[in-house]
Amino acid sequence: MGERRGDEVSAPGGRGPLSGEDGLARAFERERPRLLRVAYTTTGCLAEAEDCVQEAWLRLRGLKDPGAVRDLRAWLTTTVGRLALDALGSARVRRERYVGTWLPEPLVEHAPDEQDPADRVTLDESVSMALMIVLDELSPAQRTAFLLHDVFGLPFEEVAGVVGRTPAAVRQLASRARRHVDGSRPHHPAGYARQRELVSAFGQACQEGDLERLVSLLDPEVVWRGDGGGKVTALHGIVRGADNVARGIVALTRVHVPPDGLRLAHVNGAPGLALYHWDGARTIVAITVDGGRITSVDAIRNPDKLTHVPDA
Numbered sequence: 001m002g003e004r005r006g007d008e009v010s011a012p013g014g015r016g017p018l019s020g021e022d023g024l025a026r027a028f029e030r031e032r033p034r035l036l037r038v039a040y041t042t043t044g045c046l047a048e049a050e051d052c053v054q055e056a057w058l059r060l061r062g063l064k065d066p067g068a069v070r071d072l073r074a075w076l077t078t079t080v081g082r083l084a085l086d087a088l089g090s091a092r093v094r095r096e097r098y099v100g101t102w103l104p105e106p107l108v109e110h111a112p113d114e115q116d117p118a119d120r121v122t123l124d125e126s127v128s129m130a131l132m133i134v135l136d137e138l139s140p141a142q143r144t145a146f147l148l149h150d151v152f153g154l155p156f157e158e159v160a161g162v163v164g165r166t167p168a169a170v171r172q173l174a175s176r177a178r179r180h181v182d183g184s185r186p187h188h189p190a191g192y193a194r195q196r197e198l199v200s201a202f203g204q205a206c207q208e209g210d211l212e213r214l215v216s217l218l219d220p221e222v223v224w225r226g227d228g229g230g231k232v233t234a235l236h237g238i239v240r241g242a243d244n245v246a247r248g249i250v251a252l253t254r255v256h257v258p259p260d261g262l263r264l265a266h267v268n269g270a271p272g273l274a275l276y277h278w279d280g281a282r283t284i285v286a287i288t289v290d291g292g293r294i295t296s297v298d299a300i301r302n303p304d305k306l307t308h309v310p311d312a
Contacts, residue, residue: 024066028057031073034152035080037127041147042084043091044104044132046308052083077154081162085144092140099230101238103298104132105305106284108274109266123192124269125185126151129286129298132268134184138177145170146177186290195289196264196271202287202294203262203273206253211246218242219293224249229302232281245297256281274309282306 032053039049056079060066069075095102107127125131135143141163148154148162149170156167156174163170190198198217205214224245228234239245253262256277265274265284273285284306288296300306 021061024060027072028060028076031076034073035076038077038080038147038152039084039087040107041127041132041135041151042081042144043087044136045087045091045305046105046107048087048091049084052080052087055083056080074154074158077148077152078158078162081144081148081154081159085140085162088140088143099228100234100236101225101227102136102229103225103227103300103305104129104136104268106272106286106300106309107268108272108284108306108309123189123195125189127269128288129268129270130185130288130296131181133298134181137184138180139173141165142173142177142180145173146181149174150178186288186295188291190289190292192271194292195287198289198292198294199271199273199287200264203264206249207257207259207262209250209254211250214246214250215242217294218245219290219295222293222295222297224297224299226299227302227305229304231303232301234299234301249297282309284309 035053035056036046036049039052040046043049043052056076059079060069060076063069106129135147138146144163145159148159149156156170159174160167160170163173165173202214202217204210205217220242221240222242222245224235224239226235239248253275256279257275258278261276261278263274263276265272267273267284267286270287272287275283275285277283281301281303284300286296286298286300287294288298
């Protein structure tokens, strides 16, 4: 907790006093991953998230007496939450002019080796593509109230200061958002190992053009979304149904992706795919699993959203 001790700032979580700007910087860096998550889940954009976190650092440094901050984590979370809410408002105006389907910018890592003991055993649902898409259906105030309280644990009194509502109003915002999220998220999600198994089978079926196998992996009501942002070719709308999705994906994979151009990746906390096309373009595919089958395939192709993607 940020406890005042002369000109010192104590580290979050009771790690002991840290004095001066160097100490303040170390305390901030410990919070940075969490702050980036707050901003990213609010805005759906990594660049905007990084800008929000950097601005929070500048504001912290600009305080006359940073040591007076009693709870550094809470102060930073509310500051980043407020900045991200402002950024979200501006982003929504830009999205009105967006070409095609808008999907969040993906968080991508190379998939760990299957035998790696550090391999994940659970999914990180707080940044899942399914949740990010559902969050985008909420109002900015609902989204912020839900994230700051339900996901990041801020009391309603502090969330109220971020969204400019009373604590009682914020409680209602979070409750409505929670009901919407709970009604839309997977009801029978798979664990990491099972989802990786399904994604691997999905990728292999796509490469081999095995329509029958592909259809068997897909939920009958599966949806396929694509985001090209008007920069590259992508789906013109949402494709629904296992047969339609399977045929469309097989056709695109056969034409655009070389045999070695499809790789497992870690996408928004879950197994997904990275496609490296013949022409050098890339596609990141986030896959949602529910009830043992794939319920959504979200393909992000807009190059502006793939600047953080690791090279092949």
